[in-house]
Amino acid sequence: xxxxxxxxxxxxxxxxxxxxxxxxxxxxxxxxxxxxxxxxxxxxxxxxxxxxxxxxxxxxxxxxxxxxxxxxxxxxxxxxxxxxxxxxxxxxxxxxxxxxxxxxxxxxxxxxxxxxxxxxxxxxxxxxxxxxxxxxxxxxxxxxxxxxxxxxxxxxxxxxxxxxxxxxxxxxxxxxxxxxxxxxxxxxxxxxxxxxxxxxxxxxxxxxxxxxxxxxxxxxxxxxxxxxxxxxxxxxxxxxxxxxxxxxxxxxxxxxxxxxxxxxxxxxxxxxxxxxxxxxxxxxxxxxxxxxxxxxxxxxxxxxxxxxxxxxxxxxxxxx
Ligand code: UDP
Ligand code: MG
Numbered sequence: 001x002x003x004x005x006x007x008x009x010x011x012x013x014x015x016x017x018x019x020x021x022x023x024x025x026x027x028x029x030x031x032x033x034x035x036x037x038x039x040x041x042x043x044x045x046x047x048x049x050x051x052x053x054x055x056x057x058x059x060x061x062x063x064x065x066x067x068x069x070x071x072x073x074x075x076x077x078x079x080x081x082x083x084x085x086x087x088x089x090x091x092x093x094x095x096x097x098x099x100x101x102x103x104x105x106x107x108x109x110x111x112x113x114x115x116x117x118x119x120x121x122x123x124x125x126x127x128x129x130x131x132x133x134x135x136x137x138x139x140x141x142x143x144x145x146x147x148x149x150x151x152x153x154x155x156x157x158x159x160x161x162x163x164x165x166x167x168x169x170x171x172x173x174x175x176x177x178x179x180x181x182x183x184x185x186x187x188x189x190x191x192x193x194x195x196x197x198x199x200x201x202x203x204x205x206x207x208x209x210x211x212x213x214x215x216x217x218x219x220x221x222x223x224x225x226x227x228x229x230x231x232x233x234x235x236x237x238x239x240x241x242x243x244x245x246x247x248x249x250x251x252x253x254x255x256x257x258x259x260x261x262x263x264x265x266x267x268x269x270x271x272x273x274x275x276x277x278x279x280x281x282x283x284x285x286x287x288x289x290x291x292x293x294x295x296x297x298x299x300x301x302x303x304x305x306x307x308x309x310x311x312x313x314x315x316x317x318x319x320x
Contacts, residue, residue, distance in 0.1 A: 002122050005098035007034070007044040009114075010089035012082055013061070014051040016105040018212040020060050023105055024071065030111050031070050039118050045096070046071050048105075049089040052079035082215070083186040086166060087178075094175045101169045103130075106209040109167035113204040117169040126174045126197035130167030133203040145218075149225050158232035159193045161201070168192065180307045187228045196310055234297030241290025248283030255280070 009027060013020060027046050034040045050058040050073060061073040074092055076085060086102055093100050099121055103109045109130060117128040150162045166188060170178070177195050193199070216224070229236070258272040 002098075002124075004038065004041050005121070006096065007040040007118070008093035008097035008100045009044075009046045010049065010086065010093055010100055010102045011046060011105050012049045012051050012085035012089060012102075013053060013057050013105045014079060014082070014085070014215050015053045015055045015057060016212055017053070017055045017057050017060055019106050019210050020048070020057060020064075022210050023107055024064050024068070026107060026111055028068060028070060030114060034114070034118070037115075039115065039122075041098075043096075044070065045093075047089055047093050048073035049085045050075040051082070051085035052076050082166075083188055086188060087186055090170070090175055091179060094172060094179070097172065099169060099171050100175060101167075103167045104165075106212065108207050108209055109165075110204040110207060113167070113202050114169075116202045120200050120202065121169055121171065124198055125169075125200045126171040127192055127195065127199040128169040129161045129164040129192075129199070129201050131161060131201050131203050132163045132165075132206040134205050145221060149221075149228075152225065153190075153228055153232075156229045156233040156235045158190050158228060160189050160228075161193065164189065164201075167204075171197075173197065177307070177310050183231065183304045183306070185227055185231045187224075187231045190228060190232045194306070234294075234300065237290065237293035237297045240293055241287060244283055244285070244287030244290045246283075247279065247286055251276070251279030251283045 009031075011023070011027075016023075024046075031040070031044060031046065035042055035044070048061045048064075048071070050061055052075075058073075058075050061071075061075075064071045065073055074088065076088060080088070090100055090102065099118075101114060101117060103111070113130055117130070120128045146163075150160065153160050154162075170192070174192075174195055174197060178191065181191055255276045258267070258275050261267050262272045
């Protein structure tokens with residue numbers, strides 16, 4: 001059983017002045033109750049990350065910090081995007097906390113799931129994913145695109161947890177490992193499953209945004225999905241190779257077919273040669289591009305410099 005831990009809740013905020021006061025009230029109550037239940041240390045805090053907001057978000061965070069001892073914040077020099085904001089918050093809280101939970105500023109993630117996450121943490125889990133059991137409150141469009149997104153990611157070979165966004169608990173040990181992932185195109189949902197250790201899931205119902213509007217318009221959503229796929233999979237490159245090989249095989253069929261047409265005298269002069277050439281060359285070309293792509297894919301994976309392994313226990317060190 002782990003000792004009573006210092007919890008940091010990391011909340012990225014981009015233009016969230018309309019909702020942040022309400023979020024603060026809710027989180028304050030939550031922290032109070034967690035402390036009363038003896039689940040977390042009194043040194044626990046909420047860390048707001050101001051992601052270059054253009055409104056008064058940072059001023060509000062500063063005044064909350066002055067009034068409330070459980071609240072603190074960091075501010076980024078400009079808007080760096082949700083994933084980078086989240087990472088900066090996780091890496092900063094790592095210095096002070098034993099365990100960190102990340103969540104959105106709009107209270108769509110059910111903060112009552114935090115208790116269950118912490119219980120799993122004390123039982124030995126190092127990562128606990130918040131998974132949405134129902135999305136009643138989301139629009140049909142959001143539900144549809146989200147579904148498509150998870151299906152596509154799985155198809156492309158990225159190992160992500162379905163219906164999990166960035167509401168998650170991670171122990172200090174896991175965040176230490178996360179700091180070894182040096183990639184610039186961040187897609188945290190894909191990285192956490194790679195880290196390993198004991199992982200579990202807590203289900204919750206996704207709520208409506210309390211105030212303000214979504215900071216993820218369709219353009220950003222497509223960008224995010226595209227980044228997720230291209231950061232975790234060289235499947236698209238492989239598809240070119242497969243297509244090339246397929247066209248090459250078809251071209252062999254076409255060659256047979258055109259010879260039969262030629263022998264039966266069903267062609268104009270030169271037709272056989274042109275048709276065979278087009279198919280054969282197209283197939284060879286595409287397969288070649290795919291081959292080159294395979295190497296580019298390898299270079300791309302090498303440049304990420306991801307850790308190749310993570311040792312969870314070393315018996316030699318334990319003896320000391
Ligand atoms: N966010 C951020 N930087 C951005 C966009 C969003 O820090 O560039 C934050 C935002 O303040 C919120 C969270 O990321 O706390 C999720 O955004 P939002 O709720 O708008 O996304 P949705 O739930 O609609 O997908
Ligand atoms: Mg939201």
